[in-house]
Amino acid sequence: MNRLLQRQMERLFGSVDSAPPELAPLLAVVSDAYDGFDADRRLIERSLDISSEELTGINQKLREEINERRQAEEKLKHSVSLLTATLESAADGILVVDRQGSVKGFNRKFAVLWQMPDSLLQSGNDEQLLSFLLDQLADPRTFLVRVKQLDSEPAAESSDVIRFKDGRVFERCSKPQFLGEDIVGRVWSFRDITERVQAQERQNRLVQELENTSHRLELVNKELNDFAYIASHDLKAPLRGIRTLADWIVTDCADQLSSEGKEQLHLLLNRADRMRDLIDGILQYSRVGRVKEDRVRINLAELVPEVVDMLAPPENIEITVRDELPVVEFERTRIHQVFQNLVSNAIKYMDKPEGHITIGCSDDDGCWTFSVADNGPGIEEKYHEKIFQLFQTLAPRDGYESTGVGLTLVKKIVELYGGEIWVKSRLGEGSTFFFSLPKMQEEPQNERLQAGTAG
Known part of the structure; x- marks a missing residue:
């Protein structure tokens, strides 16, 4: 019992035990009230004992804590703004999902690459989003199998190429998202490589055409080799015979020929020589680049x-x-x-x-x-x-x-x-x-x- 209440009871009844029993509940409540009053009084006395210097220090500390919290909030806002700007300026389309596969966010480039309508962007319906994406793919089943495989392997990374029904080609990469050491989701990135793939396909076609051309040129070279053989043997042989015969006529039958006949034979010899030189020149021309020396x-x-x-x-x-x-x-x-x-x-x-x-x-x-x-x-x-x-x-x-x-x-x-x-x-x-x-x-x-x- 509170000491103040106890003294009052002793004055009234001589002792606390002499008080009527029916007053016991009331006395207990009054005793608790006296105890609360004493606690409040001591707190007030303690507050009165605190010096103004201590109060100033406490206020300063509170102000510093409030300022630090504000700075931390500003830094957090800046970091979030920077991250958002980075995602929006990325050349790739970025999609972020949690461990359950629910969409947590994506950048504008992702929406543009996948040609997402505004109604879908505003719906927030993950099932509609997945259905819309799969409808565009040339092979949606393979893509969906790969997604489920990555869901079952949270730490796995992967990349491949996906093709669209309209001919577009994307490069797809997927990596786990970490918060400290815990995997909390997955980041998907998509890059449009249609022009690069088409350029590579054109290059492959050109290479094939060059190979075909090279094969045709090999056939042409073989024909030129055959021509060279014919020119050096089959054409020169009768030409040598003509020149030999004309030379024999000039030498052995000179006295039987008129001056005009001799002139015609000399002209024949000159033209036979020119024909021989022409054949030699053609052979030399055909050998350039085909017959190589060290x-x-x-x-x-x-x-x-x-x-x-x-x-x-x-x-x-x-x-x-x-x-x-x-x-x-x-x-x-x-x-x-x-x-x-x-x-x-x-x-x-x-x-x-x-x-x-x-x-x-x-x-x-x-x-x-x-x-x-x-x-x-x-x-x-x-x-x-x-x-x-x-x-x-x-x-x-x-x-x-x-x-x-x-x-x-x-x-x-x-x-x-x-x-x-x-x-x-x-x-x-x-x-x-x-x-x-x-x-x-x-x-x-x-x-x-x-x-x-x-x-």
């Missing part, structure tokens, strides 16, 4: 004089090498043919009593530029392209032994090895033929070789 280092300062000596120019024609010629890596026969044809043409068509032919070379930004200049008749500008075409010649065929193959052969060799050829000339003032060759030669590709052969 590429070796060739000192042109030694090769060019050999070419000149072989051509044996007449005494009225002077041939000089103006510049120092380099060492190149080339097929020896091919580079020999280039200089031989250019120099022999300059000799053949020289129309001046004193002919001058000059061979030069310059170093031009990664390539050598060679030149063969003469003071011959020159070429009209309108023929500067025509002279490089097969069987094209500007001089009368009976006046000059020309097949019209030489410059075409030179052009094919030079271009096959990454160079160019051109001419500068003025009628009556001579001509200069230029051709360039890269310093670092790369092995010609099969396609270029075959294309060159087929041409």
Whole structure:
């Protein structure tokens, strides 16, 4: 019993035990009231004892806690805003589901990629969403099987390609979503790779077409080989017979022939020789790029004089090498043919009593530029392209032994090895033929070789 109540009872009844029993419940309630009053009184006394300095400290601490909580809330809002902006700016469509497969969120790109209508976006119905997605797929059953498999393996990651009925192609990736060490859901990402897949399919078709073309070119090369055999044997054999017979008639029956008959026989011999040279030229042209030699280092300062000596120019024609010629890596026969044809043409068509032919070379930004200049008749500008075409010649065929193959052969060799050829000339003032060759030669590709052969 409360002590204050106890003293009052003792004054009234002498002792607490002398109080009437029926007052016991009332006394208990009054005692509890006195006890509550004492507690409140002590709390008030304690509050009065707290100094103003302590109150200031408590208030400051409360303000700091409130400020820290506000800052934490602002940081949380910023993080959520940043995450949302990141998801919305992602190039991929993102879908997030929980462990039960319920949709927890997706970005705008996901809705755009899957062409979701606004009514579906606003419905929030997961079953309708899944049905809408599956209806677009070319193989929805396989996709659904994969989804269920991942649901049964929460920690699994996977990626594959899904195709749509309308021809679109998506790259699909799926990874578990972690909260600390716990898996709380799954993140799906979708990327439209339709253009990339279509480009790859086009490339595959082109590769197949190239393989087919390559096969056809192999057949063409075989036919050219057969033609070369026929030209070198079946065509040359009767031609040799005709020339031998004509030569025998000229030699043994000269006294029985009139001057006109002799002239016709000599013309026949010249044309037989021209036909032989034409066949040889065609064979040489067909072999370029098809019949290959080893590429070796060739000192042109030694090769060019050999070419000149072989051509044996007449005494009225002077041939000089103006510049120092380099060492190149080339097929020896091919580079020999280039200089031989250019120099022999300059000799053949020289129309001046004193002919001058000059061979030069310059170093031009990664390539050598060679030149063969003469003071011959020159070429009209309108023929500067025509002279490089097969069987094209500007001089009368009976006046000059020309097949019209030489410059075409030179052009094919030079271009096959990454160079160019051109001419500068003025009628009556001579001509200069230029051709360039890269310093670092790369092995010609099969396609270029075959294309060159087929041409």
